[in-house]
Amino acid sequence: MAFTGAHLIPVDGPEIDDGVLVVHRGKIVAVGAVGDVDVPSGADVVDASGGVIMPGLVDTHSHVGGISGADRSGPIQPGVRVLDSLNVMDSGFKRAVAGGITTVNIMPGSGHLSSGQTVYAKLRVGEVATTIDALLIRDADGAMMGGLKMANGTNSMRDAPFPGTRARSAFLLREQFVKAREYREKIERAGDDAAKIPARDLHLDTLVEVLEGKRVVHFHTHRHDDIMTVLRLKEEFGFRVVLHHVSEGWKVADEIAAAGVPVSAILIDSPGGKLEAKHLLYETGKVLDDAGVLLAYHTDDWITDSRYFLRSPALGMRAGLSRETALRSVTLNGAEILDLGDRVGSLAVGKDADFVIMDGDPFSVYTKIRETWVEGEKVFDRSEEGDLLYAVGGYGAGHDQRPYLCCYGHSQTGAQQ
Amino acid sequence: MKRAMMMLLGVCVVAGMVGAEVDLAVRGGVVHTMAGGAIKDGVVLIEDGKISAVGPASSIRIPDGVRTLEAAVVTPGLIDGHATVGLTGIYNIPHDQDQIERSEPMQPELRAIDAFNVHEELVAFVRSFGVTTVHTGHGPGELISGQTLITKTHGNTVAEAVMVESVAVAATLSPIAQKGAKKSPGTRAKMMAMLRGELQRAKEYVEKGERVEEDDDEDDDEKKAKARDLGMETLGRVIKGELPLLVTANRAQDIASVLRLKEEFGIRVWLDMAAESYLLIDEIKAAGVTVFVHPTMYRAYGDTENMSYETAATLADAGIPIVLQSGYEGYVPKVRVVLYEAAWAAANGLGFQRAMGAITIDAARVLGIDDRVGSLEVGKDADIALYDGDPFEYTTHCVGVLIEGEVVSEVVR
Structure with a gap:
């Protein structure tokens, strides 16, 4: 297929005013200005004149799919997988593609120091996907990809056995990492001696993956001192980590940059709502970018709705973020954070044909997403009534399942956390 | 033109x-x-x-x-048609949350002027986006939560800032105002039964007051003073049509209940939130009710799961007066910016002129302050x-x- 006449935003190169995008077997095979790119004979030519095409959006932190994670029995449960809670029929997936999202890191909540494993998903929801397996992203070895959710600050503090203070939160995590180290050493020492191999522990297995750099930690953290605690833990145990939300990231931007840690930031209309978000600023994105931090935005869906994901980088621009980083922050930077930089995040030859067709500039409030494509398949079409229902809402667009987050439901009904 | x-x-x-x-x-x-x-x-x-x-x-x-x-x-200057800002504060801890009083399900006597904090940071925050007037007060969450006021977003005291001390009585016909543990109200039907009962009492209170007024026997004056009931006085103003009942309702059946209530007592009502109002266009129009449409980017869940970004446009197209609002938020964002909500409505069918009207002159007319602002x-x-x-x-x-x-x-x- 060849898409012609549109303004192309490849993200990893300059924007192209009158471009051609050629897709074959789910991959991008050519991208460039009209005249520079040969449209193969026999290709279906789609006239996208007046449209704007950019890569499918990468959301590095979402709770779509009716998520749950660890239960209240303990604060650290890395063996629990969000995967096992997901409902592929959940309308949240439909809304996500209506918002142009094609790749998503689905996370369990923040009410635990570790509420479990996250899963990276491709929103292949065009045809009827009957199980969540259809949405998984697999690595070269065929293993499903995902990270591990961790959190500090107030969301994960509660009655015992949960921590009641910040210091205990850090201690409990350190204790588990120490255990995981010892567990790994025991396994290494045992070698082939089956009698000496410790009983398999799914929680510790996951932490070992983290220690070995095979699984990235996605760390919910808001306050500047909590952010520094995460960097200290990283330093001590040497794991790969992404800082999530970082309401006060602007206070420690240089420290984050020096640690070489990427950020997946949230942008909320107003500061507050919880003590840790009191000093949230629209400027956080710009400050981090200026400091040299790899910046992505996320929806944290339901905290912000997937359908207006592009609003976050746009409001970041309102506070000084460059257009270039704004574009990267919801595409290529997110892809790199999820170790998918070679597969998605830009309109580049060889990458998955994940893209969005819009009727205007991505950062205008008036722009509508017309179509979303995943691996060469159309998964959202605003001109289809069924898809439009999810894009704008209406009777029947409601949730199939309510997600279990941390603190939203309680606050909403007036109870204080 | x-x-x-x-x-x-x-x-x-x-x-x-x-x-x-x-x-x-x-x-x-x-x-x-x-x-x-x-x-x-x-x-x-x-x-x-x-x-x-x-x-x-x-x-x-x-x-x-x-x-x-x-x-x-x-x-x-923009007008936020309905908010809780100033009663709700940035910290979201009991210390700065005065939008809802949980001790009783019906407390119309609670006045917003006794709770509005003009120095609240979030008031200054919304002001910095151009919001100069806010209709704020007791929020959704109890059957009758209290009164609302209209204030400017600037002033050293509430007396300096306030434009209208008592604007409406806030009520909620939604499961968020239901209680567990064998307390009332626990169901939709019970909510209506309690509301009807209270309005009936208010009606009788007003009628009794009128009888006392007509009776010029001075010996009754003391009795009259003793009978004073601040809650009934407030609801009496609703019965007399001086104050509208601002009812938060999202499901179509709850919206229908609001219209039934209006019909039964002949009171003025304002529909608040009204996520499924697009299902009852004819009924709302026939009742002549103004809709304070939910924040356009409100979260679709529970009662609002069927909300649409196009509701403001749908209602306006049908000739139903609308007001846009920042509403109430229990978590983050602690306050919405009505400018953003209007922008999203504008982009979803309402268009620039009507969206701007809904946060300026049209809101002023509905709120009865168009002689001064809008x-x-x-x-x-x-x-x-x-x-x-x-x-x-x-x-x-x-x-x-x-x-x-x-x-x-x-x-x-």
Whole structure:
């Protein structure tokens, strides 16, 4: 297929005013200005004149799919997988593609120091996907990809056995990492001696993956001192980590940059709502970018709705973020954070044909997403009534399942956390 | 339309010339007066906190030496049609959450003036986006949660800021006002039964009061004073049509209940949130009810799971008066910015003019404050917002805000 006449935003190169995008077997095979790119004979030519095409959006932190994670029995449960809670029929997936999202890191909540494993998903929801397996992203070895959710600050503090203070939160995590180290050493020492191999522990297995750099930690953290605690833990145990939300990231931007840690930031209309978000600023994105931090935005869906994901980088621009980083922050930077930089995040030859067709500039409030494509398949079409229902809402667009987050439901009904 | 605008401008120019001391001027590339159309390269003159002239720069001279604020786009100060800001605070801890009192399900006697914190940071926050007037007060969450007020977003005390002390009585017909543990109300039907019972009591209270008024026996005066009931007095004002009942309802069946209540007691009602109102267009229109549409970007869940971004447009298309609002938020964002909610409505079928109207002149009319605010017209309060582009665009900034002629915000937001 060849898409012609549109303004192309490849993200990893300059924007192209009158471009051609050629897709074959789910991959991008050519991208460039009209005249520079040969449209193969026999290709279906789609006239996208007046449209704007950019890569499918990468959301590095979402709770779509009716998520749950660890239960209240303990604060650290890395063996629990969000995967096992997901409902592929959940309308949240439909809304996500209506918002142009094609790749998503689905996370369990923040009410635990570790509420479990996250899963990276491709929103292949065009045809009827009957199980969540259809949405998984697999690595070269065929293993499903995902990270591990961790959190500090107030969301994960509660009655015992949960921590009641910040210091205990850090201690409990350190204790588990120490255990995981010892567990790994025991396994290494045992070698082939089956009698000496410790009983398999799914929680510790996951932490070992983290220690070995095979699984990235996605760390919910808001306050500047909590952010520094995460960097200290990283330093001590040497794991790969992404800082999530970082309401006060602007206070420690240089420290984050020096640690070489990427950020997946949230942008909320107003500061507050919880003590840790009191000093949230629209400027956080710009400050981090200026400091040299790899910046992505996320929806944290339901905290912000997937359908207006592009609003976050746009409001970041309102506070000084460059257009270039704004574009990267919801595409290529997110892809790199999820170790998918070679597969998605830009309109580049060889990458998955994940893209969005819009009727205007991505950062205008008036722009509508017309179509979303995943691996060469159309998964959202605003001109289809069924898809439009999810894009704008209406009777029947409601949730199939309510997600279990941390603190939203309680606050909403007036109870204080 | 154009002729009407020119006539209006003529009047403005004359008024401007009779003015004695211009304190401040505002000049905009486009001035959306919200009264007869936009003016290119327009000027607003301000005297004693009031607008003394509005018109094109070609016909209004800014006196020498008068400070002039300039911006690409100028609008009236925005009106947030319904909020809880100022009763809800930024920290979201019991210390700063006064929008709901949980001790009883029905407390119409609670006044917003006794709880509104004009120094609340979030009041200043929304002001910095151009919001100069807020209808705020007791929130959704109890069957009858209390009263609302209208205030400017600037002042040292509530007395200085407030425009209307008591605007409406807030009620909730939604499961969020139901209680567990064998407490009432626990069901939809019980909510209505309790509301009807209370309104019936109020009706009798009013009737009794009227009988006492008619009876000029002075010996009854003491008895009359003893019988005073602050809650019944407030609901009595609803019964008499002095105050509307502002009812939060989202599901179609709850909206229908609100209309039934209006019919039964002959009271004025304002529908709040109304996520499924698009299912009852004819009924709402026939009842002549104004809809305070949920924040356009509200979360679709529970009662609002079927909400639509296009509801404001659908209602407006049908000729139903609408107001846009920031509403109530229990978590983050602790306050919404009504400018953003209007922008999303504008982009989802409402269009610029109607969306801007819903947060300026149309909101002012519904709230009964259009003699003072809502448009840039001679004699009105000099409440003005300045922007460096289309106010609804994500990347536009609010660059200045005036309330009653005073520059209250100059941050670039």
